[in-house]
Amino acid sequence: MGNYLENSDCGGIGGSGSIGRNGVRRVDRRITLIVVHCTATRVDRDFPEQELLRYHRARGMKMVGYHFYIRKDGFIHSTRPLEMVGAHAKRYNTESIGIAYEGGLSPQGLPADTRTQRQKYSMRALIRTLKKEFAISRVCGHRDLSPDRNGNGVVEPHEWMKQCPCFDVVGDAWCE
């Protein structure tokens, strides 16, 4: 049994983003969990998807560890095929989808929910769509998972702070 994700309408997510390519794509892994992250970058700084990719590549990854990246303008970038296991939440990667939003730090560098309205809309639309396509039983923030963050040999931005993703995912609107 696989999961299927239909992407015939690229304009449907936040009005700007897309989930992968057109058509129906088979996903041969069981996906039950969505983990939300932030990039732990300051809200007043831009962190383009190219920089995110460069950052993860510099740490030995072939591509971005998250499956989706939501910029401040609400655009959703598909940064890793869903059929590929992510690299974003140790011990939870095999069954999860990783979503990161750009930001998470105040201009002073303190953890904060810096999501723009567009980011919030896009994140909710994306998560709702994924919940329809997969048998998702849990949506949580990175900080809601095990605090054991050592030993994977890769120091990612979200590991610099324990608050990731800097807001209460479980209490948000997609969990009804």
Ligand SMILES: [Zn+2]
């Ligand atoms: Zn994280």
